[in-house]
Amino acid sequence: MGKFRRVPVGIVGASGYGGVQLVRLLMDHPEVELVYLGGENSIGRSLGDLYPHLAHTGNLPIEAVELETIAHRCEVVFLSLPDGLAWQIAPTLLEKGCKVLDLSADYRFSDLATYTSWYGVERSDRSTAVTAVYGLPELYRDRIAEAQLIGCPGCYPTASLLALSPLLKQGLIVPETAIIDAKSGTSGSGRQAKTNLLLAEADNSIAAYNIGRHRDTPEIEQICSDLAGHELTIQFTPHLVPMVRGILATVYATMRDPGLVRDDLITIFSAFYRNSPWIKVCSSGVYPQTKWANGSNLCYIGVEVDPRTGRVIVVSAIDNLIKGQAGQAIQCLNLMMDWDETLGLPKLGFYP
Numbered sequence: 073m074g075k076f077r078r079v080p081v082g083i084v085g086a087s088g089y090g091g092v093q094l095v096r097l098l099m100d101h102p103e104v105e106l107v108y109l110g111g112e113n114s115i116g117r118s119l120g121d122l123y124p125h126l127a128h129t130g131n132l133p134i135e136a137v138e139l140e141t142i143a144h145r146c147e148v149v150f151l152s153l154p155d156g157l158a159w160q161i162a163p164t165l166l167e168k169g170c171k172v173l174d175l176s177a178d179y180r181f182s183d184l185a186t187y188t189s190w191y192g193v194e195r196s197d198r199s200t201a202v203t204a205v206y207g208l209p210e211l212y213r214d215r216i217a218e219a220q221l222i223g224c225p226g227c228y229p230t231a232s233l234l235a236l237s238p239l240l241k242q243g244l245i246v247p248e249t250a251i252i253d254a255k256s257g258t259s260g261s262g263r264q265a266k267t268n269l270l271l272a273e274a275d276n277s278i279a280a281y282n283i284g285r286h287r288d289t290p291e292i293e294q295i296c297s298d299l300a301g302h303e304l305t306i307q308f309t310p311h312l313v314p315m316v317r318g319i320l321a322t323v324y325a326t327m328r329d330p331g332l333v334r335d336d337l338i339t340i341f342s343a344f345y346r347n348s349p350w351i352k353v354c355s356s357g358v359y360p361q362t363k364w365a366n367g368s369n370l371c372y373i374g375v376e377v378d379p380r381t382g383r384v385i386v387v388s389a390i391d392n393l394i395k396g397q398a399g400q401a402i403q404c405l406n407l408m409m410d411w412d413e414t415l416g417l418p419k420l421g422f423y424p
């Protein structure tokens with residue numbers, strides 16, 4: 073009688089918002105077993121100490137980041153750490169045979185000079201970085217399946233790129249006219265205490281921040297340039313809105329053919345994403361809201377044309393912690409392991 077063996081998986085940074093979403097999702101994943109949780113300030117504490125609602129789930133302890141131990145125990149390691157740490161850990165884990173999925177920005181860039189100029193971190197792992205694949209399955213499914221190291225996209229880039237990709241790939245817009253106006257809930261900033269995230273600061277208010285200099289800009293530009301076939305500059309403005317989860321990205325661009333109407337574009341988007349189970353293109357005249365996606369790995373996309381301006385307007389909605397982070401990383405793992413892309417991931421949001 074064959075014994076069913078689950079793949080042993082570890083999470084470094086398990087106490088953070090991304091880490092705890094990974095715990096939640098991986099505990100329900102039929103092919104994996106969580107065998108290691110790592111951190112820094114939370115070392116020695118149990119998950120139930122940090123998140124009492126998880127006290128009944130087995131109470132794995134948070135351990136020190138000891139690479140020999142992690143590689144000995146785990147076949148797959150998720151790194152859910154602040155930017156600038158993964159590159160100091162991943163090369164050793166890879167050498168020891170682990171598959172690594174990094175949720176930070178460390179492995180999102182094909183050009184390390186761009187990473188260094190935006191993140192201020194000098195790197196000595198170039199030979200590893202060039203092997204990383206950008207973990208946006210809807211664009212790079214085949215490369216992800218063959219990879220040992222994934223640089224998982226940021227939450228804003230995920231929502232923005234899924235809205236823009238069909239337009240750029242099919243040459244439907246003047247690329248330089250693209251403008252991304254995006255809004256995020258406060259969990260996008262992680263579990264660290266910050267003044268701007270206090271209820272008294274964030275509630276009943278909406279504010280733009282880091283206009284023209286947000287660090288997700290070069291990441292969006294890198295993939296848009298890849299799709300357009302030439303170097304692009306993209307206007308990206310993020311906003312903090314008083315909600316916990318969710319990103320809504322509204323993308324504007326001038327169409328090359330002003331004769332295209334909304335239903336033409338909906339047909340094009342639907343065809344582009346026909347093999348992408350996590351993308352739902354809305355029917356004519358329907359625009360998504362973040363609440364639809366909360367708790368699920370779905371990205372909803374609504375498409376509109378304004379015939380007066382000749383612009384296409386695309387609205388995408390995701391859960392920043394799921395499709396924008398932990399869920400997308402597991403979607404990539406499913407592809408790397410040749411499992412169904414939807415395995416173990418929540419298929420419906422918890423609306424309302």
Ligand SMILES: NC(=O)C1=CN([C@@H]2O[C@H](COP(=O)(O)OP(=O)(O)OC[C@H]3O[C@@H](n4cnc5c(N)ncnc54)[C@H](OP(=O)(O)O)[C@@H]3O)[C@@H](O)[C@H]2O)C=CC1
Nearest residue numbers: 085087088089090111112113114153176227260262263397
């Ligand atoms: N939040 C979001 O919506 C998204 C975030 N991301 C990215 O994912 C990554 C994680 O984000 P998020 O979960 O929000 O962050 P959090 O701040 O909530 O969590 C950070 C985690 O990193 C751990 N950590 C910090 N320093 C160290 C260290 N030196 N050694 C070991 N562990 C350490 C912390 O552990 P401890 O508590 O034990 O110190 C904690 O578990 C970031 O790079 C972020 O940019 C990507 C997409 C979306």
Ligand SMILES: CC(=O)N[C@@H](CCC(=O)OP(=O)(O)O)C(=O)O
Nearest residue numbers: 226227228256257258260261288
């Ligand atoms: C609301 C909020 O603060 N959001 C975060 C989102 C970016 C983030 O988490 O980083 P990546 O998605 O690129 O990894 C920020 O703007 O810094």
